[in-house]
Amino acid sequence: MILKIDFASETPIYEQLKNQIVEGITFGLLKEGEQLPSVRQMAEDIGINMHTVNKAYSILRREGLVIIYKGSGVIVNDFSKMRNKSFLKEVPLLIKPVIAEAYCKGINEEEFLDKCKEIFNSIYKGKK
Amino acid sequence: MILKIDFASETPIYEQLKNQIVEGITFGLLKEGEQLPSVRQMAEDIGINMHTVNKAYSILRREGLVIIYKGSGVIVNDFSKMRNKSFLKEVPLLIKPVIAEAYCKGINEEEFLDKCKEIFNSIYKGKK
DNA sequence: TAATCTGTTATACTTAATATATAACAGATA
DNA sequence: TATCTGTTATATATTAAGTATAACAGATTA
Known part of the structure; x- marks a missing residue:
């Protein structure tokens, strides 16, 4: 999945990242159970700080869109059964x-x- | 027109103000040609700073929703003919x-x- | 004309959000 | 035992948001 961050945008980086992952899940670019890059790897790929990625991931977890396994990694949750x-x-x-x-x-x-x-x-x- | 600002909101005050005026125009609470309170009066009514109101008004002018007469006041533009x-x-x-x-x-x-x-x-x- | 209203600009300051940088910790994996 | 994972803590720099005062020019009105 290709992520495009606009560093000149008024929208914070962590929010752009969060939105694009949500859209990735929605539009089928990210499948259920698929693993996301680690916070460090994602940060390196985009060229941003690890904590900025972590902030986006944490929001996604709070919203139930991903599951985070401490020590292991982050995977896309099965949202097809979800209904909020x-x-x-x-x-x-x-x-x-x-x-x-x-x-x-x-x-x-x-x-x-x-x-x-x-x-x-x-x-x-x-x-x- | 009644304005409600949520000071605990993440949305900036000037943006809440701008949005509510846009909605006021859209939903007919503010008619074409109607004058808005002065930046100082509006600021006093809401309990915020004059510059915060001015910021909202300036954005509305840039978007063509109001017309500002320097020295006079701010009125709602005739948006019925507008098409952006x-x-x-x-x-x-x-x-x-x-x-x-x-x-x-x-x-x-x-x-x-x-x-x-x-x-x-x-x-x-x-x-x- | 003088006073008072209008928006505008300038300057300075405080606060909070954003983002980065380093480091260390605990769980999982090879 | 290394090395990966997310997590937490601390410190710092930058920027956005909001406030506070003051002054200015145009418009209005007594």
């Missing part, structure tokens, strides 16, 4: 600002939903 | 991480799109 209903309540809080800005800039409901559907379609494509 | 096609390209970048996380946590396409539609419906409700 509570996150459904957070979705509106996350997308409301995006929809508001989009609407102000002349983007209508159909256009917005199409973009969402495109993303879901690329998820299904990665799964087949 | 370039933002349509940014939408996937903004919602992709949200969809990815939602999908990992067992939320499917229908559930996600329903949340989006609910938000759009509340926009239409505010406009009628």
